[in-house]
Amino acid sequence: xxxxxxxxxxxxxxxxxxxxxxxxxxxxxxxxxxxxxxxxxxxxxxxxxxxxxxxxxxxxxxxxxxxxxxxxxxxxxxxxxxxxxxxxxxxxxxxxxxxxxxxxxxxxxxxxxxxxxxxxxxxxxxxxxxxxxxxxxxxxxxxxxxxxxxxxxxxxxxxxxxxxxxxxxxxxxxxxxxxxxxxxxxxxxxxxxxxxxxxxxxxxxxxxxxxxxxxxxxxxxxxxxxxxxxxxxxxxxxxxxxxxxxxxxxxxxxxxxxxxxxxxxxxxxxxxxxxxxxxxxxxxxxxxxxxxxxxxxxxxxxxxxxxxxxxxxxxxxxxxxxxxxxxxxxxxxxxxxxxxxxxxxxxxxxxxxxxxxxxxxxxxxxxxxxxxxxxxxxxxxxxxxxxxxxxxxxxxxxxxxxxxxxxxxxxxxxxxxxxxxxxxxxxxxxxxxxxxxxxxxxxxxxxxxxxxxx
Amino acid sequence: xxxxxxxxxxxxxxxxxxxxxxxxxxxxxxxxxxxxxxxxxxxxxxxxxxxxxxxxxxxxxxxxxxxxxxxxxxxxxxxxxxxxxxxxxxxxxxxxxxxxxxxxxxxxxxxxxxxxxxxxxxxxxxxxxxxxxxxxxxxxxxxxxxxxxxxxxxxxxxxxxxxxxxxxxxxxxxxxxxxxxxxxxxxxxxxxxxxxxxxxxxxxxxxxxxxxxxxxxxxxxxxxxxxxxxxxxxxxxxxxxxxxxxxxxxxxxxxxxxxxxxxxxxxxxxxxxxxxxxxxxxxxxxxxxxxxxxxxxxxxxxxxxxxxxxxxxxxxxxxxxxxxxxxxxxxxxxxxxxxxxxxxxxxxxxxxxxxxxxxxxxxxxxxxxxxxxxxxxxxxxxxxxxxxxxxxxxxxxxxxxxxxxxxxxxxxxxxxxxxxxxxxxxxxxxxxxxxx
Numbered sequence: 001x002x003x004x005x006x007x008x009x010x011x012x013x014x015x016x017x018x019x020x021x022x023x024x025x026x027x028x029x030x031x032x033x034x035x036x037x038x039x040x041x042x043x044x045x046x047x048x049x050x051x052x053x054x055x056x057x058x059x060x061x062x063x064x065x066x067x068x069x070x071x072x073x074x075x076x077x078x079x080x081x082x083x084x085x086x087x088x089x090x091x092x093x094x095x096x097x098x099x100x101x102x103x104x105x106x107x108x109x110x111x112x113x114x115x116x117x118x119x120x121x122x123x124x125x126x127x128x129x130x131x132x133x134x135x136x137x138x139x140x141x142x143x144x145x146x147x148x149x150x151x152x153x154x155x156x157x158x159x160x161x162x163x164x165x166x167x168x169x170x171x172x173x174x175x176x177x178x179x180x181x182x183x184x185x186x187x188x189x190x191x192x193x194x195x196x197x198x199x200x201x202x203x204x205x206x207x208x209x210x211x212x213x214x215x216x217x218x219x220x221x222x223x224x225x226x227x228x229x230x231x232x233x234x235x236x237x238x239x240x241x242x243x244x245x246x247x248x249x250x251x252x253x254x255x256x257x258x259x260x261x262x263x264x265x266x267x268x269x270x271x272x273x274x275x276x277x278x279x280x281x282x283x284x285x286x287x288x289x290x291x292x293x294x295x296x297x298x299x300x301x302x303x304x305x306x307x308x309x310x311x312x313x314x315x316x317x318x319x320x321x322x323x324x325x326x327x328x329x330x331x332x333x334x335x336x337x338x339x340x341x342x343x344x345x346x347x348x349x350x351x352x353x354x355x356x357x358x359x360x361x362x363x364x365x366x367x368x369x370x371x372x373x374x375x376x377x378x379x380x381x382x383x384x385x386x387x388x389x390x391x392x393x394x395x396x397x398x399x400x401x402x403x404x405x406x407x408x409x410x411x412x413x414x415x416x417x418x419x420x421x422x423x424x425x426x427x428x429x430x431x432x433x434x435x436x437x438x439x440x441x442x443x444x445x446x447x448x449x450x451x452x453x454x
Numbered sequence: 455x456x457x458x459x460x461x462x463x464x465x466x467x468x469x470x471x472x473x474x475x476x477x478x479x480x481x482x483x484x485x486x487x488x489x490x491x492x493x494x495x496x497x498x499x500x501x502x503x504x505x506x507x508x509x510x511x512x513x514x515x516x517x518x519x520x521x522x523x524x525x526x527x528x529x530x531x532x533x534x535x536x537x538x539x540x541x542x543x544x545x546x547x548x549x550x551x552x553x554x555x556x557x558x559x560x561x562x563x564x565x566x567x568x569x570x571x572x573x574x575x576x577x578x579x580x581x582x583x584x585x586x587x588x589x590x591x592x593x594x595x596x597x598x599x600x601x602x603x604x605x606x607x608x609x610x611x612x613x614x615x616x617x618x619x620x621x622x623x624x625x626x627x628x629x630x631x632x633x634x635x636x637x638x639x640x641x642x643x644x645x646x647x648x649x650x651x652x653x654x655x656x657x658x659x660x661x662x663x664x665x666x667x668x669x670x671x672x673x674x675x676x677x678x679x680x681x682x683x684x685x686x687x688x689x690x691x692x693x694x695x696x697x698x699x700x701x702x703x704x705x706x707x708x709x710x711x712x713x714x715x716x717x718x719x720x721x722x723x724x725x726x727x728x729x730x731x732x733x734x735x736x737x738x739x740x741x742x743x744x745x746x747x748x749x750x751x752x753x754x755x756x757x758x759x760x761x762x763x764x765x766x767x768x769x770x771x772x773x774x775x776x777x778x779x780x781x782x783x784x785x786x787x788x789x790x791x792x793x794x795x796x797x798x799x800x801x802x803x804x805x806x807x808x809x810x811x812x813x814x815x816x817x818x819x820x821x822x823x824x825x826x827x828x829x830x831x832x833x834x835x836x837x838x839x840x841x842x843x844x845x846x847x848x849x850x851x852x853x854x855x856x857x858x859x860x861x862x863x864x865x866x867x868x869x870x871x872x873x874x875x876x877x878x879x880x881x882x883x884x885x886x887x888x889x890x
Contacts, residue, residue: 085494085848093498107848113506113633114497115601125583127571145507145599146529146565209731219846240507268737271826273716348584409495409508412849419847420829427828429740438649445644449515450508 031349032072037102038084039334040077043297046366047102047153047334048075054356058349071349074098092116092339099350101337104221105141108149108335109409117337121148123351130359133376142335144407150335151354154363154372156293157329157398158222159314160184160194166207166287167313170200181315181397184327191229191255191318194288198264201287212264214286215256217277219270219419221332221405222290226252227418228328228403230320235406242406242414242451244443246436249418251320253425253432260426267427279303290317293394297371309389316398331402333375367391373399410450417442481863487856488642492635494850501634503608504601505627512630518623525617526627531569531593532562541592549578550589566590605632641857650829650837658834661747661819662812669752670808671801674759679789681760682767696760699753708821711750712736736823740830743823747831750818759804766800767793802877809873810866834862 033055037047055071062069076098078084084103091097093116101117111117124131126139126148138152167177183189198212216222224234232248235241259265264287266272281289282303299305299312316327336354338347357363360379367374368388373395374380385391405411420442421435430438443451492498510527514520533554542551553576563569573580573589580586594600597615602608605628612619612627619627645651666672677696681689699707714720715736722732736746770793778788816836819825825832825840832840842855873879 081848082844082846085845086843086850089494089848089850090843109508110495110848113495113504115502115633116497121566122587123583125570125586126567127574128583147599239511241511266734267739268734268827271737271824272734273712276717412494412845412847413851415847416845416849423826424828427740427826427830429828429830442648445647449512 029068030070030072031346032074033100033346033350033353034074034076034098035100035102036076036078036084036088036098037334038078038088038104039081040102041079043294043301043370044366045077046362046369048073048077050357050362050366051075051100051353053362054353057356058352071353073353089116092341095341097339097341099339099341099346100354101339102153102334103337104405105150105152105333105335106405106407106411108142108144108337109407110412111337112144112149113409115340117149117339118347119147119149120151120336120338120351120354123338123348124151124355130376130378131355133360133378134358135376138333138375141331141333141404141407150337151358152375153334153336153358154366154370155331155333155375155399156372157331157394157402158225158290158292158317159329159394159398160288160290160317161281161295162288162313162315163284163286164311164313165284166201167197169206170197170204177313180313184315184318185401187319187322187327189318190321190324191226192258192321194318195255195259195262195264198259198287199262202264207285207287209263210266210269211280211285212262212287213259214277214281214289215265215269216290217270217272217274221330222292223419223422224405224415225290225317225328225330226255226320228330229317229325230255231325234403234411235408236452239452240406240408241449242408242410242447243454244414244440244451245454246440247454248325249421249439250432250436251324253422253435255320256422257425257428257432260428270423270426284311293373293390293398294371296390296394297369314394314397316401327401329398329402331373331399331404333404408450410447413446414443414451417446484856484859487852488860489637489639490635490853490856491638491640492852492856493854494848494852496633496635498635498852501632502601502603503605503628503631504633505598505631509630510598513627516626516630518626522617522619522623526615527598528596529565529594529598530562530596531564531566531590532560532595533558533593534560537593537595541589544588544592546589546592547578547580547585550576550580553578562595566594569593601633635853638853641854644854645857645861653829654832654834654837657830657832658813660744661751661831661833662809664744664748665751665755665812666805666808668748670755670759670812671805673752673756674804675763675797675801677756677760678763678767679793681764682793683785693757693760693764696753697757700757704754704817705821707754708750708818711746711822715746737827740827743827743831746822747819750822751812751815754818755808755812759808762800762804763797766797770796798877799882802873802879802882806870806873809869813862813866813869834858834865838862 033051035048035051037044040047052073052075055073059069059071078087081104085107088097088101088103089111092111097116108117112119126132126134131151134152135155138155139148142148142150142152162177162180164177180189195213198207201207202209202212227234227245227248230248230251232245232252233243236243256265260267278298280286281291282299282305296308300308305311316329319325319327336357338350338354342350358375360374360376360382363375364379364382364385366372367379368384368391371390373391374385379385380391380395405415417439421430421439424430424438425432425435440453444453505526507527510523513523513526535555538551538555541554542548550573563572570586570590573586580589595615597608597611600611602611608628608631609624612624677692681692684692712719716722716734717732719735721735722730726732735742737743774792775788778792783791814835816833816839819831819833819836820839823831825836838855838858841851841858843850
């Protein structure tokens, strides 16, 4: 027999929601909803503007229901991630954060544990359109412990790029260039093959030393792809625990150390100015590099590459070496989250705005203007999307095999340790073996039982 | 107390309050935080109790019987008299409750989505989304994933869950379900055991010692003495010139250095005709990075010592210089035997002050190299900042960062005491014999 106290936990909230639900929803007349978006630069303005469009729609709906609802949306975009996460965590701890967040899905685990966000499924119905039409794998990525915390805001994947004119100059035929994506996908063309070709480009004087392989210039989810390329697994699907694969980690570290030793990647590549990096890869200074689907917007926009498909080939991230690991790409969907700020009524409005902003016609504005991928099936059928060559090809070539980082509260310390070791080998401060040993000691010590060491 | 003393205290009160709030309280809190496991995940204000899948994993590892963990991990929604009564209290519509009681009594559901879909299929289904969401919690008879704000509520929930636990197991479950921070000395243990600690201390020592030796005291002395022997006008001009880095906004100042050093910057452009390949001179190697770090900090720091030493030299009684000149002392001998002995006190002051200030300063390094290449220029203060407050991955470890900060304070105090001994501070502040 059940005891009453058991149920007390959820009841206060339930009673509040019931009060809202029993009668026509008792909206406050003037509501201010603040939205903070991380990693958001100019092409991504629809992350915030979509909520503004949704607010107009919700106001109209309320008016028809006989409510006079005025929603003011205050947006704040953060270019980077460090300052966004610092600003949000500190503001939220002091109760002055925003109502809605746009952030990477991997923050769900940490921020739900510290009580900074609410499960969005407490406020909106995922069986109702448009949420019912979202890709299920994206909804899974926005969930934790079987509870849906966020609504996917965009999807993407992270391709490997090669500059076609340079490939031609080292003797690649049209057919070889065209078949690169396929050869990468089936493991025939590997990361070490790429390093050899990058060296050829440099030796032939096609690109300057250090420009053969020109990776991302800063830390990012991208670097987990290389760990996967060398056979690593980030989390164990069985137990949900994180996984530290010694051999894969060592091979990944060694790969970057080898690239530096061969002279095709600069020793001090990480930390170079971002604008310089963007400009160089978009204008053919580099042979091979990697990025994200959204790079298309910058290459063809600000950087002025008018012939993207004629100059740039793209594929999955190749497997590490023959018989080792697999070709892969990572999708890192951003999600809309409702924070713990304000009362239930405020949270309900925030969640409804997010649901409306996820409608295909609104989300497609972000997807195409920022070169991200669709979050729902219906979105891909809108002409703006279906007639966009990049969106269509990137979806087909990459998204099917995309993996995602795990939602685990200890993932960010693990990521920090992984990155630190990679940086130490890259700059020659430590050998791959030393760095792996130190990383292993650090994960054991900091994560203890939360991580499986293989 | 005299009225003037009272008035004095009263006038000082605002300053005292500001000092207490902005300096004393944070320092005390840093000390307190250093004994906690506070991170972004635990939050600062306190935790709740929630059995998540991660907590279940920890319970399994801690040796709780698999069957017990599975029982705790199972999610159930049940329709019976107890849950129906709770639902009625929570405001679920009477018609819905009646339909559930008469036609679905005793039914259970294993997850929330199924139960919500079932509710939507009722004849007396909840009127809207908000009502539907409100109708779900009263029927939940499992505790997995539910967030309980107090230990009492969680304990009651565990007791009511029907999963049999002995006292030890109950304690264990409560401990693993707790989401907040705990008191711990583990941060200090981690620091003591980490190979990074010595490396960071070494880097910090290198940073502080070379900046002070070469610039903040060394070069400052050279400037002060050189400008003393220069004619007044040019001397003042040179001193004014060296103040520019000090008055320039630090972000702009470091940006100028970066322009000087990067691939397409001044150095690379100038050296290109000499056949030197362009490179990012700042980050090319740890040695390069260190040279730049010391230069960047030293150019700012030299001005303070320069001003203090200049005024101290001017305060040396002129007859001493005349007397030494009459004795045939060269300029170098004057510096060695007249100026330097008189500067002992200002040198002690500048050295101690700059040591403390450099120990705690990292803004120039953050802006210039951000600790790179690798972590070769990550000094202690920068590590503390990055650990506690600045993380790309969002992993802010407040407790560990506070521990690093506390160690820095202790090191600062120890170094100051050492300086006092080294420069024989007691003798310096001794009352002049003549007045005894």
